[in-house]
Amino acid sequence: MGCYCSTSKKTEAQGYEEPTVLASVTPCEYHDPSLNVTVSEVEALHELYKKLSNSIIEDGLIHREEFQLALFRNKNKKNLFADRIFDLFDLKRNGVIEFGEFVRSLGVFHPNAALEDKITFAFRLYDLRQTGFIEREELKEMVLALLHESDLELSDDMIETIVDKTFSDADINGDGRIDQDEWKAFVSKHPSLIKNMTLPYLKDITLAFPSFVTGTDIEESEM
Amino acid sequence: MADVVSKSPTPTSNLISPNKKETSNLLLGRFEIGKLLGHGTFAKVYYARNIKTGEGVAIKVIDKEKILKGGLVAHIKREISILRRVRHPNIVQLFEVMATKSKIYFVMEYVRGGELFNKVAKGRLKEEVARKYFQQLISAVGFCHARGVYHRDLKPENLLLDENGNLKVSDFGLSAVSDQIRQDGLFHTFCGTPAYVAPEVLARKGYDGAKVDLWSCGVVLFVLMAGYLPFHDQNVMAMYKKIYRGEFRCPRWFSPDLSRLLTRLLDTKPETRIAIPEIMENKWFKKGFKQIKFYVEDDRLCNVVDDDGLMDNDDDTASIVSVASFSDYSVSESDSEIETRRRINAPLPRPPSLNAFDIISFSPGFNLSGLFEEKEDETRFVTAAPVNRIISKLEEIAQLVRFSVRKKDCRVSLEGTREGVRGPLTIAAEIFELTPSLVVVEVKKKGGDRAEYERFCNDELKPGLQNLMVEESATSSELSTPIQPSLLRGLSEPVPDISSDIETPLCIPSDD
Numbered sequence: 001m002g003c004y005c006s007t008s009k010k011t012e013a014q015g016y017e018e019p020t021v022l023a024s025v026t027p028c029e030y031h032d033p034s035l036n037v038t039v040s041e042v043e044a045l046h047e048l049y050k051k052l053s054n055s056i057i058e059d060g061l062i063h064r065e066e067f068q069l070a071l072f073r074n075k076n077k078k079n080l081f082a083d084r085i086f087d088l089f090d091l092k093r094n095g096v097i098e099f100g101e102f103v104r105s106l107g108v109f110h111p112n113a114a115l116e117d118k119i120t121f122a123f124r125l126y127d128l129r130q131t132g133f134i135e136r137e138e139l140k141e142m143v144l145a146l147l148h149e150s151d152l153e154l155s156d157d158m159i160e161t162i163v164d165k166t167f168s169d170a171d172i173n174g175d176g177r178i179d180q181d182e183w184k185a186f187v188s189k190h191p192s193l194i195k196n197m198t199l200p201y202l203k204d205i206t207l208a209f210p211s212f213v214t215g216t217d218i219e220e221s222e223m
Numbered sequence: 224m225a226d227v228v229s230k231s232p233t234p235t236s237n238l239i240s241p242n243k244k245e246t247s248n249l250l251l252g253r254f255e256i257g258k259l260l261g262h263g264t265f266a267k268v269y270y271a272r273n274i275k276t277g278e279g280v281a282i283k284v285i286d287k288e289k290i291l292k293g294g295l296v297a298h299i300k301r302e303i304s305i306l307r308r309v310r311h312p313n314i315v316q317l318f319e320v321m322a323t324k325s326k327i328y329f330v331m332e333y334v335r336g337g338e339l340f341n342k343v344a345k346g347r348l349k350e351e352v353a354r355k356y357f358q359q360l361i362s363a364v365g366f367c368h369a370r371g372v373y374h375r376d377l378k379p380e381n382l383l384l385d386e387n388g389n390l391k392v393s394d395f396g397l398s399a400v401s402d403q404i405r406q407d408g409l410f411h412t413f414c415g416t417p418a419y420v421a422p423e424v425l426a427r428k429g430y431d432g433a434k435v436d437l438w439s440c441g442v443v444l445f446v447l448m449a450g451y452l453p454f455h456d457q458n459v460m461a462m463y464k465k466i467y468r469g470e471f472r473c474p475r476w477f478s479p480d481l482s483r484l485l486t487r488l489l490d491t492k493p494e495t496r497i498a499i500p501e502i503m504e505n506k507w508f509k510k511g512f513k514q515i516k517f518y519v520e521d522d523r524l525c526n527v528v529d530d531d532g533l534m535d536n537d538d539d540t541a542s543i544v545s546v547a548s549f550s551d552y553s554v555s556e557s558d559s560e561i562e563t564r565r566r567i568n569a570p571l572p573r574p575p576s577l578n579a580f581d582i583i584s585f586s587p588g589f590n591l592s593g594l595f596e597e598k599e600d601e602t603r604f605v606t607a608a609p610v611n612r613i614i615s616k617l618e619e620i621a622q623l624v625r626f627s628v629r630k631k632d633c634r635v636s637l638e639g640t641r642e643g644v645r646g647p648l649t650i651a652a653e654i655f656e657l658t659p660s661l662v663v664v665e666v667k668k669k670g671g672d673r674a675e676y677e678r679f680c681n682d683e684l685k686p687g688l689q690n691l692m693v694e695e696s697a698t699s700s701e702l703s704t705p706i707q708p709s710l711l712r713g714l715s716e717p718v719p720d721i722s723s724d725i726e727t728p729l730c731i732p733s734d735d
Contacts, residue, residue, distance in 0.1 A: 038253070040321040048594065071593040081588030109591065125589075126580070142583045149586065152605055158658050166579035186580075193580050201595035206320040207307035208595065210300045213322035214287070
């Protein structure tokens, strides 16, 4: 089922996976498998993926520089948060985002994706050292990174106050770190914290990248 | 579009009998297919119901082979991309597109009120009713034209009414695949006739899509007011001649203002035919006209007056400040007196406080919208100024550009009063506490033109707020260095334009 390209081309694109397979495994809305990302949405995402993955190195894989180029129009811009997202998208930890990883990861950002998945993804994003906890030092490091990239310099005392206040609100058991349950409770009090975990654009991805309509070889029965 | 209307009052009755094998009428695994609503050369349109949400939709099923033969593929792809940006209360919305090897599916809004022309069948409309529909038609057409989208096929079947009696224009941008989609109903005899078509199209010359649409709007207006067509003849060739010559007569009950407007709309010369901005200023048109103020948020069309209660006039804390209210203060009052008076009149609550995670989330590195579209319409400023000074400054800026201001707590909405085809510019500003003596002002475009928004930000908002920052930053002890008079850098940097996969997109500003 050569959805996007000829068979020969498909072997070149190392990370390529069939849309019908991806559509059936991508989580979307209450973990109900019948509400997965649709095959057409996967095909439209492939049009976007092709654009991103061939912007610098034409190998059908998204490299870190290509990801940065898409976000900032600058392949050399260092950004802690974009790096974290790239690392989480790179499920195989091989330094590139393959098509399957791209679709599976973006599935979490779909407006219909389960809230729980969004909360978990955000937690993993902030858990810089991947210890299973958000530690005070990690939080401070992220605040400093944001202030630095925004050209805003707050006094050390003020930064400590902001971090302390947030930590005392979130760290319910007072062990000096935020675990998954504490994070979940904190987000339920402050839902705006996961606002960035939803991309409205995914809802109309088929309208944004409609080129798939002519190339698809999907049969009616496979939809 | 007749294709999205069901004549049946209960859409569920359109669904295929559940006794039939269930899988046979489940389309794309999500839609239960109902009755055929219309069909044409390229497409069939069905009523359908989303089995998960229960929502009724219209699905246009296009034969891929036919459009490939007709050489319409590039056209369809381009117009789908453009239609994504066309969200308007008087336009039938295209929700999504799906495709298989042999078919393309357009999932569209289902409009349940029937065709507008069913109303005319019962007799011509009263002037104020016809005017309301014409105003809504021009709002929709103008909105699309401003985005480079033309209908080219405005006719009775494409003018629908929703359950509230509001006009909805269908098939915008899809004229290539909408030809001859028919449905039983009034004026069937005119389908495929030149009744609504501009003379330059009949002449098979190159034509201006905008001017063609306005001719059709003129014919529609005439029919609403007269109850019959301006150019009509049993003989098609005779009708052609009447259209070419622009031969029509206004009935005696048409007011002089209406007759003048129709003469300008049904002008056989496209170059002198009236254009949208002129229509908007026309005396007959303007009567009772209210520009719809809306914006799109979370995939919903939101009316400006419903903005999170910000504009809720029943709420005592909401105040509407018109531009004129600034001149209410006498010249002798000092700034501090005005300040005191404002404080007494409207005590402001403390702005919502930002925690460390809120601050982190401001990073553009967390904003993946860059993968999908050119840029976000939002900007943030940091200032040490007190909240009431910021709000005063926003009011001051609004006064300079003749914007009206609506306030509630620490939220302010600035609304342009200029009625452009894209609607007035509407901007929402919200103030958050960063530290006890520093606040973040978040500014977002809610409605209107993106270029106009950027101009407003660069020419009015930034300079105004920067002056405030310069005045206040020296006093803040929480800053290790005084704030530079600039917005939070990096929070509104442009990203590559990969908002569409069309190689040569039409030049349209991407303001939703």
